[in-house]
Amino acid sequence: MAEQKRHVVTHLMLERLVGIHKKIKSGTYPNTRQLAEEFNEGKGIATISRDIEFLRDRFGAPIEYDSAHRGYYYTEDFDMPLNSISPEKIGPLFAAKMMLSHFKGTPLYDEVSNVIDFLADSVPQGNSEILKRIALPPAPQLLIEEKTWSVIMNSLQSNTVIEFDYNGRWNTETSHRKVHPYQLVMDDGKYFLYGYSEERKDTRLFALSRIKNPIEAEESFILPNDYDFESHCGGGKFGSFSSGQKDHYKIEFYESARQMVKDCIWADDQVLYDDESRDCTTIEFSSTQFFAIEEWILAQGCYAKPLEPEWLVEDWKDHIREMVKLASQP
Numbered sequence: 001m002a003e004q005k006r007h008v009v010t011h012l013m014l015e016r017l018v019g020i021h022k023k024i025k026s027g028t029y030p031n032t033r034q035l036a037e038e039f040n041e042g043k044g045i046a047t048i049s050r051d052i053e054f055l056r057d058r059f060g061a062p063i064e065y066d067s068a069h070r071g072y073y074y075t076e077d078f079d080m081p082l083n084s085i086s087p088e089k090i091g092p093l094f095a096a097k098m099m100l101s102h103f104k105g106t107p108l109y110d111e112v113s114n115v116i117d118f119l120a121d122s123v124p125q126g127n128s129e130i131l132k133r134i135a136l137p138p139a140p141q142l143l144i145e146e147k148t149w150s151v152i153m154n155s156l157q158s159n160t161v162i163e164f165d166y167n168g169r170w171n172t173e174t175s176h177r178k179v180h181p182y183q184l185v186m187d188d189g190k191y192f193l194y195g196y197s198e199e200r201k202d203t204r205l206f207a208l209s210r211i212k213n214p215i216e217a218e219e220s221f222i223l224p225n226d227y228d229f230e231s232h233c234g235g236g237k238f239g240s241f242s243s244g245q246k247d248h249y250k251i252e253f254y255e256s257a258r259q260m261v262k263d264c265i266w267a268d269d270q271v272l273y274d275d276e277s278r279d280c281t282t283i284e285f286s287s288t289q290f291f292a293i294e295e296w297i298l299a300q301g302c303y304a305k306p307l308e309p310e311w312l313v314e315d316w317k318d319h320i321r322e323m324v325k326l327a328s329q330p
Contacts, residue, residue: 015039016051017059021080024063029071144191144208151214152193155181159221164214166206175199179206180221183229187240194229194240196221203232205240235268236287238296243288250284250308257303282307294319 016039023030023038032048039048052072055061062075148164155162159180166177180196182203191208226232234246253261258281262272267285274281287293294312297304298319306312 013051013054016048017055018080020048020051021055021061024061024072024074025078027073029066029069029073031071034071148208148211148214151216152181152184152208155216156184159223161217161219161221162214163217164206165212167210167212169207174212177206178217179204182223182227185229185240190240192240202244205229205242232288234286234288236285236289236293237264237266237268238287238289238292241289241292243290245290246286246288247290247309247312248284248286249293249306249312250282251297252305252307253281253283253300254303254305255279257300260300284308 019039020030020035023035032045032052035048036045052063056063059080061078061080063072064075065071066073151162151164154160161178161180163176163178165174167174176199178198179193180198181193182195183193185192185194185205193206193208193211195203195206197204229240229242232242232244234242258274258279261281261283266283267287270283270285272281272283290312294306294315297306297316306316
């Protein structure tokens with residue numbers, strides 16, 4: 001059976017779909033030629049035909065062709081789901097636009113942003129200008145080549161193996177990788193490709209800014225059922241890092257850091273308890289994200305102390321010794 005062709009929904013396509021819907025709903029029995037002349041500058045009857053199929057298949061529109069009137073009509077009352085969005089429910093669109101701002105500077109941002117603006121303006125009393133009243137603090141933006149985005153997005157849609165040159169964070173020598181792309185992961189303004197590395201015979205994260213010369217290989221792969229990055233984090237919620245080894249952590253926080261640790265859920269199984277006599281809050285949890293956890297502890301300075309696991313305690317002490325050496329230098 002032939003695979004169903006994927007349709008990329010752009011803001012221009014949404015505008016056509018809304019216009020086609022209104023013409024059919026008006027009861028004037030428009031045909032593809034008339035619709036193409038009005039909504040596609042008369043150049044794309046095939047495009048209008050695909051739009052009508054999209055309305056029927058994806059939106060459930062009851063569209064039929066009337067040979068007597070030589071045009072399309074609805075067999076029963078129908079309204080597009082876009083028109084049923086109330087002003088009170090427009091909030092999630094605003095939130096999506098804010099989250100999308102992390103993708104500024106990438107090909108993904110402009111098109112999806114235009115779609116969100118179109119949806120906001122389509123709602124009665126909706127206004128995309130309100131988005132300017134909601135802000136995120138500025139964050140560093142990575143420089144990512146458009147070709148990298150294009151190759152990765154195409155491979156994610158078609159489950160195609162990709163190859164590229166890569167420089168790691170610790171191993172800075174360039175190596176060639178062959179990867180089965182599973183997910184695109186965003187973490188604090190940084191973007192990673194999560195997938196299976198044939199060279200390492202395991203899953204890995206690759207920073208998009210360090211991927212060079214990407215190409216799609218002439219082979220595909222089967223996406224495993226457990227492909228989701230979050231399922232490999234051992235219940236931890238510390239961003240884009242996973243070692244594959246799950247450990248139990250016990251950490252003490254003092255003074256101003258106590259409220260910080262209480263403000264969030266850091267892991268699925270976290271347990272918090274206070275010792276007011278020591279001005280201390282202790283957290284225990286499980287995670288596979290040791291590197292991010294160690295950075296989290298070090299970022300609290302003298303207000304955090306790891307107690308378990310033992311290897312983390314020793315590594316934390318080594319970092320402190322090195323900082324003391326740096327501080328003692330002239």
